[in-house]
Amino acid sequence: MALKGFRQHLFSSLVAAFSIALAGGLLLSTLKIQKQTQTSFNNASGGFDAVLGARGSKLQLILNALFHLDASPGNLSWEQYELIKKTPGVKEAYPIAVGDNYLGYRLVGTDPELFRKHEWKEGEKYKLQSGRVFSEMAKEALVGSFVAERLNLKIGDRFQPYHGLNFKEDTQHEDIYVVVGLLEATGTPSDKVIWIPIKGIQLMEGHDAEMAQSVSAVLLSLKGAAGFNLELKYNRQGNQATLAWPVAATLASFFEKMNWFRGVLQVIAYIIACVGILMVASTMRSSMNERKRDFAILRSLGTSRWLVTGVILGHALIISLLGALGSLLIMQGISLVTQQIIVEETGVLLGGMSLQLVDLFVFGGVVVTGLLGGLWSAVSAYSTNLASNLQPTS
Amino acid sequence: MVSTSDNSSEDGNPFVVVKDLKKSFPITGSRRLAVVDVPSFSLGADQQLAISGGSGSGKSTFLNLMAGIHKADSGNIEIGNIDISILSEADRDQVRARLIGCVFQSFHLLQGCTALENLLVAMSVCGHADKAKARDLLSMVGMSEKENFLPSQLSVGQQQRVGIARALSNNPQLILADEPTGSLDPENASQSIDLLQSLCKETGCALITVSHDPSIVDRFDSSLKWEDLNQVVNTSHEP
Numbered sequence: 001m002a003l004k005g006f007r008q009h010l011f012s013s014l015v016a017a018f019s020i021a022l023a024g025g026l027l028l029s030t031l032k033i034q035k036q037t038q039t040s041f042n043n044a045s046g047g048f049d050a051v052l053g054a055r056g057s058k059l060q061l062i063l064n065a066l067f068h069l070d071a072s073p074g075n076l077s078w079e080q081y082e083l084i085k086k087t088p089g090v091k092e093a094y095p096i097a098v099g100d101n102y103l104g105y106r107l108v109g110t111d112p113e114l115f116r117k118h119e120w121k122e123g124e125k126y127k128l129q130s131g132r133v134f135s136e137m138a139k140e141a142l143v144g145s146f147v148a149e150r151l152n153l154k155i156g157d158r159f160q161p162y163h164g165l166n167f168k169e170d171t172q173h174e175d176i177y178v179v180v181g182l183l184e185a186t187g188t189p190s191d192k193v194i195w196i197p198i199k200g201i202q203l204m205e206g207h208d209a210e211m212a213q214s215v216s217a218v219l220l221s222l223k224g225a226a227g228f229n230l231e232l233k234y235n236r237q238g239n240q241a242t243l244a245w246p247v248a249a250t251l252a253s254f255f256e257k258m259n260w261f262r263g264v265l266q267v268i269a270y271i272i273a274c275v276g277i278l279m280v281a282s283t284m285r286s287s288m289n290e291r292k293r294d295f296a297i298l299r300s301l302g303t304s305r306w307l308v309t310g311v312i313l314g315h316a317l318i319i320s321l322l323g324a325l326g327s328l329l330i331m332q333g334i335s336l337v338t339q340q341i342i343v344e345e346t347g348v349l350l351g352g353m354s355l356q357l358v359d360l361f362v363f364g365g366v367v368v369t370g371l372l373g374g375l376w377s378a379v380s381a382y383s384t385n386l387a388s389n390l391q392p393t394s
Numbered sequence: 395m396v397s398t399s400d401n402s403s404e405d406g407n408p409f410v411v412v413k414d415l416k417k418s419f420p421i422t423g424s425r426r427l428a429v430v431d432v433p434s435f436s437l438g439a440d441q442q443l444a445i446s447g448g449s450g451s452g453k454s455t456f457l458n459l460m461a462g463i464h465k466a467d468s469g470n471i472e473i474g475n476i477d478i479s480i481l482s483e484a485d486r487d488q489v490r491a492r493l494i495g496c497v498f499q500s501f502h503l504l505q506g507c508t509a510l511e512n513l514l515v516a517m518s519v520c521g522h523a524d525k526a527k528a529r530d531l532l533s534m535v536g537m538s539e540k541e542n543f544l545p546s547q548l549s550v551g552q553q554q555r556v557g558i559a560r561a562l563s564n565n566p567q568l569i570l571a572d573e574p575t576g577s578l579d580p581e582n583a584s585q586s587i588d589l590l591q592s593l594c595k596e597t598g599c600a601l602i603t604v605s606h607d608p609s610i611v612d613r614f615d616s617s618l619k620w621e622d623l624n625q626v627v628n629t630s631h632e633p
Contacts (some may be wrong), residue, residue: 001516298504300463302491302519302564304484386463394542 001298002314009287010075013319016279016373020323023273024366028359030265032331033338036350038255042068042248044188044348046219048092050227052076052084052234053217058244059254065096065217065369066247067107067189069347071165072098075214076241082254085219091225092118095215096199104167105147107191109201112136116220122184131155131181134197141177142195145185147348153179163206174205187349188189200287220245265358280319280373284312288377292384309382316374317367324366353360409600410460410568415469415479417452417459429455432469433626439567441547442601444529447620453546453604455586457622460602461494462486474567486592490521495561495569497590498543498574500543502554503545509556510541520564521574535589558590569594570601575610577594587613 006013045066053061054074063070078095085093097109113127117131122327126132129148134140143153153159157179163171179198185191222230226376227245244250295308418426424596429452429476433478437443447453458464460471462478465486472477474493478486490496503512513528520588529575535555545553561569571590587603587610603614611617 008506162397293502294504294506297504298515298519299487300461300490300496300498300502301516301560302489302494304487 001313002318002335004289005291005311005315007317008290009283009315011281012283013315014322016276016283016370017319017322017326019272019279020276020320020366020370020373021261021326021330022268023276023369024121024324024327024362026269026272027266028327028331028362029334029338031271031362032335032359033121033350034255034262037342038252040350041251041255041349043121044346045247045251046188046287047118047122047221047249048219049222050220050230050243051217051247052080052230052241054241055242058242058250060157061217061242061244062247062250064098065244066217068098068108069189069346072216074248075211075244076218079211080241081215081218082221084230088221088225089222089224089229091223092097094118094219094220095198096217096219097198097211097214098165098216099201099207100105100161100163100173100317101165101167101191102161102194103151104149105195106165107141108193109196109198111198113131114219115183115195116210116282117141120188120190124186126186126190127184129182129184131179134180134195134371138195138197139175139177139197139200139351139390140180141165142181142183143179144183144191144193144195146191146307146343147194150180151191153182155179155182161204163204165232175200189347190379192347211246218245241388251373276323277369277373280316280370281376283319284374284377285346285380287315288312288380293383295381299384305384308384309378312378312381313371313374316371316378319374321372324363325365328363331359403486407439408624409441409474409604410435410437410599411470412436412460414468415456415459415471416467417455417464418467430466432456432623433625435623436519437568437602439600440595440598441616442594442603442614443570444603444605444614444617445620446608446611446617446622447605447624451620452624452626453620454572457496458571459571459601459605461496461569462490463611474584485596491564494563495565495566497554497557497561497569497574499573501550501557501577503553503556503560504543508544509537509548509559512545512556513538513560515561515564527561528563531563532556534593536561551579551585552563552600554578554582554586556590557592557604558586562599565597568597568600568602572583573605574603575605575607578611583610599612618633 051061053065053072056073060070060073064072081095084090089100094111094114098106100107112133119125129145134142134226138344147153157178160176161173162168163173185188189275230243231245234241298308343349412432415432417430418428421427439449444535445453447499448518455464460473466479469479470477473489476489478489481489506517507515509532510528513531514523516523517523517528529538529541532541535558537552537559540548540552548556574585578586580628591613605611
């Protein structure tokens with residue numbers, strides 16, 4: 001009977017289910033994306049604990065040096081790099097230099113040892129799909145997997161970089177680089193850049209002579225309490241450079257500032273949920289009004305009040321289950337699109353977006369929401385007066 | 395007081411026994427309208443009885459009381475030795491599902507269900523939906539070719555046949571037919587009442603038919619006038 005009711009009011013039932021699905025899907029998505037974005041960004045720091053750069057914003061430093069976004073706040077001298085490299089407590093120090101691009105994809109100059117020794121994730125060093133790491137003094141390039149796929153770059157391909165961080169056709173350099181290696185995907189921003197020797201950026205034709213002895217930033221792995229000491233040295237006592245440490249805390253404060261946006265999305269989701277409840281209630285009410293006679297007939301056949309109520313609740317349950325399933329699909333859809341956008345923009349691959357046990361709680365919540373919408377009509381069905389809906393004729 | 399002793403079954407034990415049955419409905423404020431006041435009534439297990447009377451005189455209310463749809467203000471109604479007047483609503487529902495079949499003037503078929511499904515729904519209320527039996531019943535009323543038709547696709551005569559089949563689907567021991575031919579033309583009315591009477595006889599089911607149509611009442615061996623059975627003078631009263 002519940003299925004029949006659903007079929008008889010198919011359009012309005014589907015609309016109600018969709019609105020519940022939308023609410024549930026939005027809510028699930030905002031929760032997951034917010035959580036996974038923060039986690040994935042933290043994990044995408046490339047295995048580094050800190051970044052040393054020119055005096056300025058820690059967040060800008062991290063975004064530029066680790067996520068290859070935004071402009072560098074300035075340059076450090078080569079001496080400053082050499083100094084920090086030798087500082088006790090510094091396990092690894094890799095210089096990077098930026099300032100050029102190839103068709104919009106950033107060129108990052110660095111030490112080739114980064115790809116031989118550094119663990120971008122615990123226990124994981126960079127791996128090559130093919131080819132080799134560039135030589136320190138050669139005009140050679142190691143291409144991140146995302147860039148290789150998008151630009152269809154292969155071993156042996158040659159290219160001329162363009163000046164600046166954004167592509168402009170009339171800023172092409174004379175230097176010609178050859179692709180010698182392709183990196184395996186890491187799901188981090190490393191995939192979205194073209195790696196060349198740091199000397200390449202420093203000595204690129206057309207760059208200022210000052211660049212030859214500068215670096216954009218230094219990527220650091222630390223041990224022990226080095227972070228505290230360096231924080232004191234550079235940020236509190238010094239005024240030449242800024243140490244962005246710890247990376248996770250800086251990112252966390254950034255995400256905290258974005259919490260208002262998550263709050264707005266959640267409010268929207270709750271509003272849609274209320275609309276969903278009202279839609280279910282409206283559908284149930286309409287169904288109830290049209291089926292009062294049917295319920296009276298069922299009662300006249302000996303069906304109990306509870307069973308008749310169950311028919312209405314069953315109809316609401318069908319809508320709710322459809323809505324809940326729809327919410328999972330919508331969540332997956334939004335997640336896929338968001339993942340794609342974030343990978344395209346930052347190179348960070350959001351993990352943990354697949355269905356998890358905790359999502360079942362939201363699934364259950366969506367079902368309960370739908371049932372709530374049917375509650376009023378269920379009560380009405382329970383109290384349907386049999387005799388008045390089967391009027392006596394004499 | 396009307397004696398209905400000539401309506402007892404062959405073994406003398408009545409299947410339906412009504413004693414001092416009263417029912418009134420609220421009208422305005424605390425005033426109530428008395429509708430049913432039947433001091434005594436009985437019917438044998440396989441008896442067929444027609445009750446005649448004018449419209450609005452309380453006949454349908456009397457049937458609804460026996461079906462357990464209304465609860466009496468006072469008095470007793472025994473259906474197959476079960477006093478339904480003291481039962482809760484849920485228990486009366488169960489008795490109705492197991493022992494009583496209803497045929498209505500307006501057929502009261504579930505519009506979203508086919509002829510077959512209408513019977514299966516009625517059977518499932520008792521917990522034994524049997525498709526083969528439902529098909530047999532439809533065949534008995536001449537509706538086997540239309541088992542997948544919706545009520546809107548059937549003529550009024552055909553709908554009433556399905557209504558009769560549905561009333562028999564739960565193996566009732568008593569059929570209550572409230573103006574079963576009220577919406578039918580004379581030809582369909584005649585066929586429907588013949589069908590109802592023959593099927594009740596075949597299944598050994600008691601039958602009470604309420605009708606204001608003399609041509610229908612005349613088809614029954616036993617008949618009563620409602621005015622003779624009901625003592626209500628039709629005045630409203632304060633409780």
